[in-house]
Amino acid sequence: MEKKLENLQILVNHLTYHYPDGTIALKGINLNIYSGEIVGIMGKNGAGKSTLIKTFNGLLKPTTGTVYIENDEVNNVLMSKLTRKVGIVFQNPDLQLFANTVEDEIKFSLKNLNFSKTELENQIYLTLEKFKLKKFQNRTPFTLSGGEKKRLAIASIMCRNPEIIVFDEPTIGQDAEGVEFIKNLIKEKHAEGKTIIIVTHDIEFAIDNIPRTILMADGLIVADGPTNKILSQDQILNIGSLISPQLIKLSKFLIDLKLKVPEDVYIKENMVQFLGSYFKDKMGITEGGKP
Amino acid sequence: MNLIKFEDFSFKYDQAQDFVLKDIKLNIESGKFILLCGITGSGKTSLVRAMNGLIPQFYHGEIKGDVFVKGKNTKNVPTSTLSRDVGLVFQNPENQLIAMNVEREIAFGPENIGIPWDEMDSRIKECIKITDIEHLRKKAPFEISGGEQQRVAIASILALQPEIIIFDEPTSLLDPKSAIQILNLLKKILLEKKISTIIVIEHRLDIVLPLADEVILIDKGRIIEHGEAHYVINGEKFLNSGVNIPKCVSVFQKLMNQNIFTGKLPISIEETKNLINSIK
Structure with missing residues (x-):
C-alpha cells in the first residue's frame, strides 16, 4: 500500500516516556507507520523498543507527546478498543498464558468480542486447527513445550484478528521449522493487508523478511530505512550493537x-x-x- | 581425559509417556568448545540436566544406564558436589542473579561451599578481570544491561572453578554484537585454561559454529552425530536435521547439489572468503 496520508496507521509525535523510577525510556520519538507495512524495530538492550510498542496498545501511556492509532489518540480511547486493533505477541509466552486449558486460553481472548455461542465455538475450533493445537485442547498450557507455548501465545492474539500485529522477538529459541512458521504467518497476514511490526535482534531473519527497519538507541530513533541498507552501514551497526x-x-x-x-x-x-x-x-x- | 561419560543412559520423566533420552553413549573430553544442537524438543536441556545430576536427583523418573562426572556416578553423588565440577548458566541471567551488588553475587557461590576469605577474595578479583566487569563491581545486578548481567552470571559460575561449564542459550536475549563478545569471552576462558570444557546450547549456529571444536547433534532423544565441527556440518544428518543452517553453509550446499562445488562446506564467513580466494 502507498505511503499516503489516508493510509497512515500509526502516528507518533514527540513521544517521551518516563518510568516511575525516573528512567527516561523514550526521549522524543517521531514515527509514521502505514497500513500494510512490515516494519522491524532493532537496537541494543535498553534502547526503548519494548517501551515504544507498549504505547501502541495502551499498556503504557505517553508521558508527553502523542500516539495515534488510526484516528484514535491513545490517551483518549478505551484500552479494550486499542487491544482489539493492536495485538502484541510478547517474547516470553509464560508471561502471557494463564488459563487452565489451551481451549480456555483462546476462549478468553475471544471474550468481549460479541460472538454468538455458535460463532465463538466455531472460531475456537478454527484457531485450534490452524495453529495445530487441537490435540492439546484440554491440556494446561504449562505442560506444553516451548515451541508449542509460543504457537498458543500467537494463536490467542491472532484469533482476535487485529489490524496491527506486533511481535516481540518472535524467533528466539526457534528451530528452522519454528522460524519457517513465523515467516509464513507474517507473509499470510501481510497478504491480508495487516500491518506488522517486529522487534528483533535476529539479523538473518530481518534481512530476509523485513523490508523497513527502524533502529533505536538510547530512547531515540537513530535510523529508519530499507533493512539491507541499515544492516550494511558500519556506523549504524555500531550504534545499534549489530553485525552484518x-x-x-x-x-x-x-x-x-x-x-x-x-x-x-x-x-x-x-x-x-x-x-x-x-x-x-x-x-x-x-x-x-x-x- | 573423559570428564563426563554416558553409558547407555536413558531417561523418562515421571508421568511422561516416552523416554526423553534414549541409549546415550557419550564421552565429553577436556579442552573442547562443544556446540550442542538439535530442534525444539529434541532433548538438549534434558541431556545437560543429566550432566550435573539434576536428572535424576531433582527431576525424577525412570533411568537406564549411568552417567559419570569425573568418575562420580550422578545417581549417588549429591548435586551440590557435582555442581563444583559442572556449572550451568541459564538462558536468562536474571533468574540466576540474587545479590545486592556484583561483587557479592560472585562471592555467593564460593561463600556457600566454605572457601576461606583470602582465597575467595583472589577468586573474585580474577573472575572480575577475566570477564572485564571491574566497572560494575559495586552495581546492583538489576541495574545493568542484559549483556553485562550475562558476564556477571559467567563470573559467578567461574568463581566456583568448575571444570565444565554448560550454557543453555547464553546469547538469546542479547543483541548480536554482545552475543559475539560473550561467545568470544568463553573461547578465551577455554584457551587460557581457566576451564576445561565448555558446552553451549544454541539455536544461532551462525555465531557459534566458527568457535566450536566439536558438535553434538541430538534428535528425538538420541545422539545422531558427534564429532569435529566440519565433520558434523558436512554430514547428511546435520543438513537434514531441521536446525538453523547458517547461510554460508546453505549457499555452498546448494552449489554442491548443482555439482558446481566439491569439498568441505565452510562453517564461517572467514572460511567462505578463503574458499573463494582459493579459486581466484
Whole structure:
C-alpha cells in the first residue's frame, strides 16, 4: 500500500516516556507507520523498543507527546478498543498464558468480542486447527513445550484478528521449522493487508523478511530505512550493537575483489546464482557439472 | 581425559509417556568448545540436566544406564558436589542473579561451599578481570544491561572453578554484537585454561559454529552425530536435521547439489572468503 496520508496507521509525535523510577525510556520519538507495512524495530538492550510498542496498545501511556492509532489518540480511547486493533505477541509466552486449558486460553481472548455461542465455538475450533493445537485442547498450557507455548501465545492474539500485529522477538529459541512458521504467518497476514511490526535482534531473519527497519538507541530513533541498507552501514551497526548478516558480509567481500556484484546478492538464491556462475567461469565448468 | 561419560543412559520423566533420552553413549573430553544442537524438543536441556545430576536427583523418573562426572556416578553423588565440577548458566541471567551488588553475587557461590576469605577474595578479583566487569563491581545486578548481567552470571559460575561449564542459550536475549563478545569471552576462558570444557546450547549456529571444536547433534532423544565441527556440518544428518543452517553453509550446499562445488562446506564467513580466494 502507498505511503499516503489516508493510509497512515500509526502516528507518533514527540513521544517521551518516563518510568516511575525516573528512567527516561523514550526521549522524543517521531514515527509514521502505514497500513500494510512490515516494519522491524532493532537496537541494543535498553534502547526503548519494548517501551515504544507498549504505547501502541495502551499498556503504557505517553508521558508527553502523542500516539495515534488510526484516528484514535491513545490517551483518549478505551484500552479494550486499542487491544482489539493492536495485538502484541510478547517474547516470553509464560508471561502471557494463564488459563487452565489451551481451549480456555483462546476462549478468553475471544471474550468481549460479541460472538454468538455458535460463532465463538466455531472460531475456537478454527484457531485450534490452524495453529495445530487441537490435540492439546484440554491440556494446561504449562505442560506444553516451548515451541508449542509460543504457537498458543500467537494463536490467542491472532484469533482476535487485529489490524496491527506486533511481535516481540518472535524467533528466539526457534528451530528452522519454528522460524519457517513465523515467516509464513507474517507473509499470510501481510497478504491480508495487516500491518506488522517486529522487534528483533535476529539479523538473518530481518534481512530476509523485513523490508523497513527502524533502529533505536538510547530512547531515540537513530535510523529508519530499507533493512539491507541499515544492516550494511558500519556506523549504524555500531550504534545499534549489530553485525552484518553473513551474506551482506560476503557481498562486501565480493565487491572488494572488484567483482561486478548485483545489488541484491545478499539474498540467498541470488548469491547461489552469482557464485555458481563465478565458479563455473573460473573453473571452466560446462553445463551439467564439474570440470 | 573423559570428564563426563554416558553409558547407555536413558531417561523418562515421571508421568511422561516416552523416554526423553534414549541409549546415550557419550564421552565429553577436556579442552573442547562443544556446540550442542538439535530442534525444539529434541532433548538438549534434558541431556545437560543429566550432566550435573539434576536428572535424576531433582527431576525424577525412570533411568537406564549411568552417567559419570569425573568418575562420580550422578545417581549417588549429591548435586551440590557435582555442581563444583559442572556449572550451568541459564538462558536468562536474571533468574540466576540474587545479590545486592556484583561483587557479592560472585562471592555467593564460593561463600556457600566454605572457601576461606583470602582465597575467595583472589577468586573474585580474577573472575572480575577475566570477564572485564571491574566497572560494575559495586552495581546492583538489576541495574545493568542484559549483556553485562550475562558476564556477571559467567563470573559467578567461574568463581566456583568448575571444570565444565554448560550454557543453555547464553546469547538469546542479547543483541548480536554482545552475543559475539560473550561467545568470544568463553573461547578465551577455554584457551587460557581457566576451564576445561565448555558446552553451549544454541539455536544461532551462525555465531557459534566458527568457535566450536566439536558438535553434538541430538534428535528425538538420541545422539545422531558427534564429532569435529566440519565433520558434523558436512554430514547428511546435520543438513537434514531441521536446525538453523547458517547461510554460508546453505549457499555452498546448494552449489554442491548443482555439482558446481566439491569439498568441505565452510562453517564461517572467514572460511567462505578463503574458499573463494582459493579459486581466484
